[in-house]
Amino acid sequence: DGGITQSPKYLFRKEGQNVTLSCEQNLNHDAMYWYRQDPGQGLRLIYYSQIVNDFQKGDIAEGYSVSREKKESFPLTVTSAQKNPTAFYLCASSILSGNYNEQFFGPGTRLTVL
Amino acid sequence: KNQVEQSPQSLIILEGKNCTLQCNYTVSPFSNLRWYKQDTGRGPVSLTIMTFSENTKSNGRYTATLDADTKQSSLHITASQLSDSASYICVVRGVTGGGNKLTFGTGTQLKVEL
Numbered sequence: 001d002g003g004i005t006q007s008p009k010y011l012f013r014k015e016g017q018n019v020t021l022s023c024e025q026n027l028n029h030d031a032m033y034w035y036r037q038d039p040g041q042g043l044r045l046i047y048y049s050q051i052v053n054d055f056q057k058g059d060i061a062e063g064y065s066v067s068r069e070k071k072e073s074f075p076l077t078v079t080s081a082q083k084n085p086t087a088f089y090l091c092a093s094s095i096l097s098g099n100y101n102e103q104f105f106g107p108g109t110r111l112t113v114l
Numbered sequence: 115k116n117q118v119e120q121s122p123q124s125l126i127i128l129e130g131k132n133c134t135l136q137c138n139y140t141v142s143p144f145s146n147l148r149w150y151k152q153d154t155g156r157g158p159v160s161l162t163i164m165t166f167s168e169n170t171k172s173n174g175r176y177t178a179t180l181d182a183d184t185k186q187s188s189l190h191i192t193a194s195q196l197s198d199s200a201s202y203i204c205v206v207r208g209v210t211g212g213g214n215k216l217t218f219g220t221g222t223q224l225k226v227e228l
Contacts, residue, residue, distance in 0.1 A: 004157075006157075040220060041220060042118065042203070042217070042218030042219055042220045042221070043158075043203075043216075043218040044218075045216075088155075090157055090158075092157075101146075101207070102148070102160055102163060103216070104160075105150075105157030105158050105159070106157050107156055107157050108155065108156065108157050110155070
């Protein structure tokens, strides 16, 4: 999984609760990303960050929040405003420059809302 | 709208047989195309990355081809093994002003049986 760790692997949440998913990388990558994966759909970008203390909304940011206080860490909070949070969440990181600019993915966190 | 379409949606083959997965895209302008392998419940792992000037690239028993004119790519798996059972995702990177904009296909679910 390329030096990216996500925790927990499985997470259960009651409706109305906020939960935070952890993502840490030791690849010295500047950029980090959060994706959501649902059955039958391609990965969709939630948020991304290219530098510490800065982040940008992706295609489906509503109901989510992030922070980037350290280069190595990019936690994702799923808030109660997210209407359908049950999904598989993937964190990724990459360098910023270069044509290949490959994203390396973590092992994922499966979130289930009860 | 940038799109990546993969076919077939699912495929079952016998161990030792070859197979070819298809990817058509409309992403423009185009930067590069990647194929990822994703085991169930895990994060995607890169197999190959190609720019528009590369027609073919191999990684062991995996060979990817790219026709940038027709916007098509294929992934050929030779002498399949049980461990090849996974989802194969085609991902196209477009040239954008910022960020690392990727468009993901929905994947081809491959099952290799005895």
